[in-house]
Amino acid sequence: MGGQRLEDRAAYLERVARDVRLNIVRMIYEAQSGHPGGALSAADIVTALYFDIMNVDPSNPHWADRDRFVLSKGHACPVWYTCLAMRGFFPTKELSTLRKFESILQGHPDMKKTPGVDMTTGSLGQGLSCGVGMALEGKMLRKDYRVYVMLGDGEINEGQVWEAAATAAKFKLRNLCAIVDKNNLQMDGYTHEVLPMDPIDGKFAAFNWHVLSIDGHNMQEVLAAFEQAREVRDKPVCIIAETVKGKGVSYMEDVRAWHGKVPDHNQYERAIREIQGV
Amino acid sequence: MVMRKAKKATRKAFAERMKEYGAHDPSFVVFEADIGYSTYSYLFGDEYPDRYFNMGIAEANMVGAAAGMAAGGRTVIACGYGVFLSMRALETVRTFICYPNLNVKFLSSHGGVTAAIDGVTHQATEDIGMVTTLPNMSVVAPADENAARAMVEVAVNTPGPVFVRAMRDPLYNIYDADETFETGGSKIVRDGADITIVSYGDILFEALEAAEELRRMGISAEVIDMYSIKPFDKATLLGSLEKTGALLVAENHQKRNGLGYELAAFCLTNKPVPFDHLGLQDTFAESGNYYKVLDKYGLSHNHIVAAAGSVVKKKQAEVAFA
Ligand SMILES: Cc1ncc(C[n+]2csc(CCOP(=O)(O)OP(=O)(O)O)c2C)c(N)n1
Numbered sequence: 001m002g003g004q005r006l007e008d009r010a011a012y013l014e015r016v017a018r019d020v021r022l023n024i025v026r027m028i029y030e031a032q033s034g035h036p037g038g039a040l041s042a043a044d045i046v047t048a049l050y051f052d053i054m055n056v057d058p059s060n061p062h063w064a065d066r067d068r069f070v071l072s073k074g075h076a077c078p079v080w081y082t083c084l085a086m087r088g089f090f091p092t093k094e095l096s097t098l099r100k101f102e103s104i105l106q107g108h109p110d111m112k113k114t115p116g117v118d119m120t121t122g123s124l125g126q127g128l129s130c131g132v133g134m135a136l137e138g139k140m141l142r143k144d145y146r147v148y149v150m151l152g153d154g155e156i157n158e159g160q161v162w163e164a165a166a167t168a169a170k171f172k173l174r175n176l177c178a179i180v181d182k183n184n185l186q187m188d189g190y191t192h193e194v195l196p197m198d199p200i201d202g203k204f205a206a207f208n209w210h211v212l213s214i215d216g217h218n219m220q221e222v223l224a225a226f227e228q229a230r231e232v233r234d235k236p237v238c239i240i241a242e243t244v245k246g247k248g249v250s251y252m253e254d255v256r257a258w259h260g261k262v263p264d265h266n267q268y269e270r271a272i273r274e275i276q277g278v
Numbered sequence: 279m280v281m282r283k284a285k286k287a288t289r290k291a292f293a294e295r296m297k298e299y300g301a302h303d304p305s306f307v308v309f310e311a312d313i314g315y316s317t318y319s320y321l322f323g324d325e326y327p328d329r330y331f332n333m334g335i336a337e338a339n340m341v342g343a344a345a346g347m348a349a350g351g352r353t354v355i356a357c358g359y360g361v362f363l364s365m366r367a368l369e370t371v372r373t374f375i376c377y378p379n380l381n382v383k384f385l386s387s388h389g390g391v392t393a394a395i396d397g398v399t400h401q402a403t404e405d406i407g408m409v410t411t412l413p414n415m416s417v418v419a420p421a422d423e424n425a426a427r428a429m430v431e432v433a434v435n436t437p438g439p440v441f442v443r444a445m446r447d448p449l450y451n452i453y454d455a456d457e458t459f460e461t462g463g464s465k466i467v468r469d470g471a472d473i474t475i476v477s478y479g480d481i482l483f484e485a486l487e488a489a490e491e492l493r494r495m496g497i498s499a500e501v502i503d504m505y506s507i508k509p510f511d512k513a514t515l516l517g518s519l520e521k522t523g524a525l526l527v528a529e530n531h532q533k534r535n536g537l538g539y540e541l542a543a544f545c546l547t548n549k550p551v552p553f554d555h556l557g558l559q560d561t562f563a564e565s566g567n568y569y570k571v572l573d574k575y576g577l578s579h580n581h582i583v584a585a586a587g588s589v590v591k592k593k594q595a596e597v598a599f600a
Pocket residue numbers: 037038039041073075076122123124125151152153154155156181183185186187245259311312313335362366
């Protein structure tokens with residue numbers, strides 16, 4: 001994608017992200033279970049990673065030199081599953097089996113069942129530690145792969161996130177990039193009400209990370225941030241992405257209740273129409 | 279026992295009673311870890327905002343803070359999912375709550391594979407093993423709404439830490455509102471003569487269904503709700519085994535270190551009888567429809583029927599050779 005203009009790459013990704021959002025809503029409706037809010041807020045970033053930034057081979061999901069992705073906020077996995085399927089890791093028809101009996105698509109990510117899932121997650125606050133381990137392994141083997149870890153802004157309440165942040169800085173893991181999906185909501189309410197963590201950028205900076213702050217729904221900014229992150233020497237990078245929970249479905253946007261709720265039939269049809277823009 | 283379809287999950291029944299009980303006992307407080315809309319602890323929080331502390335997604339910190347508050351004598355009810363309370367925060371629970379024997383009570387939701395659809399990360403299938411192993415900890419597992427309501431007072435009035443294992447989804451109700459419960463208690467929910475089936479929580483209903491099928495096959499099964507897992511009701515168990523001479527334990531948990539292991543060790547010492555045990559066989563489960571998952575992992579009533587049949591045969595063979 002390197003030769004193409006940023007605007008063209010972004011425009012292409014915006015079209016892909018629309019299909020990603022459609023699939024997220026369809027999957028959760030079909031499963032009658034799942035977490036739409038946090039999947040939709042992460043949709044643009046995960047799309048950018050899988051359809052532009054990351055070096056992966058869908059025909060060889062365990063390729064040793066691939067870039068890795070850890071969805072530490074594992075409940076948002078419909079966004080990951082649909083990106084993997086659309087990218088060719090497995091047939092998109094599998095998406096209709098989300099959360100169902102004997103599906104390859106478990107309620108939370110399972111690295112043994114889903115091609116392309118690099119790490120099992122679902123218990124919050126631990127994925128960054130796994131990312132540190134993957135990055136350390138890459139450094140030890142002198143490989144060039146990069147490790148991307150997506151965190152929720154509620155998830156970073158967990159103390160272990162900060163233990164991982166300290167170790168990543170200690171080992172100067174420049175191959176590690178964390179993304180905080182800052183949608184300002186967690187399960188019980190706004191993050192500033194449940195457990196205030198601001199300033200998140202200041203915290204990561206104090207832990208000796210290189211910090212970038214972006215609009216997580218602006219594809220050009222997203223692409224530019226990942227490219228800048230690649231250039232940083234001697235430090236892990238944290239991208240703080242300002243996002244909207246439920247982005248793309250008006251009645252879900254910034255509404256606490258859509259963290260883990262399934263739309264009824266009318267809501268479902270409306271969601272599809274809104275995402276399609278008709 | 280008549281099984282009536284339930285509308286309310288045990289997690290919710292407990293939380294509703296916790297709110298009501300807040301008026302009778304103004305001294306206890308409630309801690310939450312950002313799943314208040316799932317444990318329903320928000321009901322208490324809305325009523326008593328000054329006695330409700332949402333600690334965020336930080337379970338180990340939550341139970342540590344609960345220990346600190348309880349160190350001054352106060353009772354704290356800490357709410358969360360079983361996996362996170364019993365495993366994520368385990369060492370803090372052990373050293374800072376159980377070791378000093380503080381009055382911290384746990385509303386622990388999503389016990390066993392009742393959180394089937396969420397998958398392994400949310401299925402507490404080792405929690406009983408973890409928490410029963412801790413000295414001073416009492417452990418109860420209400421099967422229905424009225425039992426869950428009663429556990430609020432059981433927890434608050436039992437000295438020391440108490441772990442209440444609740445379930446994600448509504449199943450059945452069997453108890454009336456005036457039924458009484460206590461730590462160390464149990465309920466014989468069906469009388470029988472040929473085999474004792476011990477269970478707790480959701481699997482109790484599978485056991486009752488199995489007992490009905492066994493009756494049609496000519497086997498009379500006694501079913502015990504061992505809702506108090508630690509301490510358990512030795513007298514009732516011994517009395518039942520005296521009569522039936524055979525034991526089957528069925529539980530929504532790993533077999534290893536579940537109630538079945540405890541009862542097997544107890545029976546070997548005190549009352550050896552033909553025995554079998556149903557639970558997860560050293561495996562994680564998976565996502566999916568609750569009943570399909572139960573069946574695949576050998577916990578549904580048909581598995582109980584088969585296992586009970588075999589245990590009764592074993593007993594009869596032993597009698598023939600004696
Ligand atoms: C250790 C742990 N505690 C609690 C939960 C339950 N839980 C699932 S999602 C969630 C809220 C997450 O909020 P956030 O990280 O902001 O994610 P997002 O807003 O992107 O959905 C909680 C508390 C969990 N999965 N893991």
